[in-house]
Amino acid sequence: MTDLPGRRLLLVHAHPDDESINNGATMARYAAEGAQVTLVTCTLGEEGEVIPPALAHLAPDREDRLGDHRVGELAAAMKELGVTDHRFLGGPGRFRDSGMMGVEQNHRAGAFWNTPVDDAAALLVEVIRSVRPQVLVTYDPDGGYGHPDHIQAHRVATRAAELAADPAFRPELGPAHEIAKIYWNRVPRTVAEAAFARLRAADAGFPGIAAIDDVPGVVDDALITTEIDGTDYAERKTAAMRAHATQIAVEGPYFALSNDLGQPVFTTEYYELVRGASGAPAGTREDDLFAGVES
Numbered sequence: 001m002t003d004l005p006g007r008r009l010l011l012v013h014a015h016p017d018d019e020s021i022n023n024g025a026t027m028a029r030y031a032a033e034g035a036q037v038t039l040v041t042c043t044l045g046e047e048g049e050v051i052p053p054a055l056a057h058l059a060p061d062r063e064d065r066l067g068d069h070r071v072g073e074l075a076a077a078m079k080e081l082g083v084t085d086h087r088f089l090g091g092p093g094r095f096r097d098s099g100m101m102g103v104e105q106n107h108r109a110g111a112f113w114n115t116p117v118d119d120a121a122a123l124l125v126e127v128i129r130s131v132r133p134q135v136l137v138t139y140d141p142d143g144g145y146g147h148p149d150h151i152q153a154h155r156v157a158t159r160a161a162e163l164a165a166d167p168a169f170r171p172e173l174g175p176a177h178e179i180a181k182i183y184w185n186r187v188p189r190t191v192a193e194a195a196f197a198r199l200r201a202a203d204a205g206f207p208g209i210a211a212i213d214d215v216p217g218v219v220d221d222a223l224i225t226t227e228i229d230g231t232d233y234a235e236r237k238t239a240a241m242r243a244h245a246t247q248i249a250v251e252g253p254y255f256a257l258s259n260d261l262g263q264p265v266f267t268t269e270y271y272e273l274v275r276g277a278s279g280a281p282a283g284t285r286e287d288d289l290f291a292g293v294e295s
């Protein structure tokens with residue numbers, strides 16, 4: 001395994017755009033520092049709403065070609081972040097976007113939500129055993145905000161981390177590998193409150209402003225273990241978000257999804273360490289996902 005870079009980061013996301021919104025600065029920073037950054041996206045985001053009117057014909061209730069278009073948006077976003085290793089779980093189109101919770105698309109054959117966790121996890125085990133990441137980033141058990149594909153991404157990533165470490169599980173998928181640290185995407189509540197206060201004062205031109213609880217992963221500050229300062233990568237992050245043009249409208253340090261409600265772009269990104277030991281002194285936050293990890 002001596003041909004692998006010393007630091008290896010794996011991120012598991014539900015749809016193209018989630019990675020740039022949640023982790024764009026983190027990904028750009030580690031890629032720039034020479035770490036191996038691997039993104040696994042579980043669906044093509046076929047059920048997304050389309051913001052630009054000129055592309056509305058791609059929507060699932062019209063031509064249903066949004067998935068292929070979003071493959072291109074993701075590739076453009078990864079170029080902005082300097083990330084070269086991005087993959088779709090099981091290959092592009094293997095799992096379909098399940099739509100929001102409670103819609104009939106949840107139950108469609110091939111929908112990610114409708115896939116047995118262990119079946120999807122085995123595909124990720126193969127990636128984990130070949131990339132051999134020390135760090136995994138994914139969502140909390142609620143997927144940050146209850147979207148079925150985000151919940152499923154959490155379940156699949158968590159199960160795959162467990163199975164990848166078990167030498168008895170599918171040895172033909174590669175030698176067992178234990179991931180040292182697992183993180184969930186988070187936003188500290190006080191940071192979200194301050195950013196929304198700035199947004200309300202800024203009159204940035206959005207028809208409305210999102211509620212704090214619309215932001216995935218907002219929790220009490222006490223749960224935050226790790227803070228990645230992405231200030232130097234803020235432009236790369238917003239450029240990556242702009243690349244997801246069917247899904248995101250960026251206005252300066254703010255953005256809106258298809259609901260037109262303004263939200264802040266967070267360039268410092270926050271995490272909760274849920275497996276492995278913190279590399280920071282007790283009572284302080286880590287400033288590096290690899291803190292304490294041997295390369």
Ligand SMILES: [Zn+2]
Nearest residue numbers: 014015018150
């Ligand atoms: Zn998503």
